Amino acid sequence: MLGLSMMWGVSGASHADVVASIKPLGFIAAAIAQGVTPVTVVLPDGASEHDYALRPSDVRRIKSADLLVWVGPEMESFITRSASQLPDNKNLELTALPVIQSHLVAETGDDHDHASTHAVALKSVKSSERELSDSHSHQGTHNMHIWLSPEMALLSATAIHDRLVQLMPAQKATLDSNLSQFIANLQHADEGIRQQLNTVKDKRYYVFHDAYTYFEQHYGLSPLGYFTVNPEIQPGAQKLHEIRTQLTEHKAQCVFAEPQFRPAVIDAVSRGTGVRKGTLDPLGSNISLSPDSYVKFLSQLSSQYVSCLKPMN
Template sequence: MLYYHIIPLSFIDEISVMMKRKGHLPKIIAGIAMIVGVNSASQADVVTSIKPLGFIAAAIAQGVTPVKVVLPDGASEHDYALRPSDVRLIQKADLLVWVGPEMESFITRSASQLPINKNLELTALPAIHSHLVGEIEDDHDHDLSDRDTLSSSNSTDREQSDSHSHQGTYNMHIWLSPEMALLSATAIHDRLVQSMPAEKAKLDRNLSQFTVNLEHADKEIRQQLMTVKDKRYYVFHDAYTYFEQHYGLSPLGYFTVNPEIQPGAQKLHEIRTQLTEHNAQCVFAEPQFRPAVIDAVSRGTQVKKGTLDPLGTNISLSQDSYVKFLLQLSSQYLSCLKPMN
């Protein structure tokens, strides 16, 4: 974003005089640096904890200010450890956008060191908090014998790998809810208007455009998924409740499986039994699962294999990236649930 500043004629005259004298080049350079410094200071960098929040922020900040994401592609928000460069990025942020400590515990300490006006914890906002549902208390049957996380002998590793499922009260995957995505976009808009009032008109237009794009995508996705609403399936991770409820999908449940650990023989038998007894059409993994895990749990069944990407790892930040993310997720459901011709 370019900002233009009016330079007094007296300053220009002074530069002209200094250019005619010897030894004044450093002063000229310093004067130019001062102007550039003012320009860069006017720009407020937005930093988000995870990529889907970056999608939303990028739509609102388009043409106003850059957006950067802390969590690298391929990493998990549940067990990531900040690098020194991440800490510096957060410290320099003019606005940090994150879900909350139950989701991104790795960012809690750094976020707490920011001023309140630079720290946007989305689930702490009453409008968003009122839409949260419990981790277990939802409309789907998740009372499965194999719901516990596969464990190693190290209890600390277990807690870190599945902290979001057992330490929190609510399902914190708010970016998978179109309603909460719009509320998040509005909150980001309001904070940026506070810090950059001169950009209010552009921020208003961006929010309006985001709202229109989201409404169009929502209608398209609803029509697409209408054809598979009655198809039954399992997911490995309870991230999709908001998306599933919004579009009326019919999951049988989820297996909270640690993708870093190969399921044992007993665990594989339990999962295969669940898939067969409940006549599941598909079992969905996520990009971080090794193919061998999915092959193992589906072997000996007629269940199709699919992949859901809850972080949009292959999508770049842009004004329409959140809509692309929702449409991609819908296509991933359809690819496994839609009957083959």
């Protein structure tokens, strides 16, 4: 992001610049690094986490980063090569951490009660995707949208804190205080969001892509499913027929598009069914980096659910 790089200044020898792959990881890093070191984000606003090609300036920025924060090769495949050229202590691949791995769940979304059968079905979908596209990134059997889990956000914040303390021991007091503040803010926001979502948690709906499992499980929401696992791949005819049937029978109150994807397919499937249409932004692309941006991001997502799922007048 050119704008941000210019605003924050070019990395100097005395700085441990943090580079985050995507906005939400930048939100967490910005809270921890506040007053210590600048944070920038690789993925431009409006781009998809599943499909991006690094520009030469991105490659240079990652190369000169003192800390790269990313999910892992099964999510931001566009980062993998640049990350592998960094020394281990500058490469924070979150899903390589055992503490994060223990929180990962399988890519399911349609039916949490039949996770194992579903995982098998998804595998076959994914092999056909592989033939269609070699740039897709959902190769894993785990859901890699870890930034939508408040628990894993907290673990990520702690991991970023620990790395920055190693890199800049003189800043330990500030980093400790930033981490405590982040945890306190997140816990407070978490209670508010839970109360807000409690009012709509039994409402059924479809999301555009399989990104929201961690958030939905954490707050007890009731999704009916998703249009696609990988937003770069158009949903299949059978899937669309399934969703259309549910909508015609008024099983869902809402279908959610995303700012990154406003596919005609959602309009086509919901036409004439009376279902509401909403938008969920899994990346917080309209939110700028600040110490409280992660909490703003979760709160915005919560409001986006509620505005479509609240009782109809």
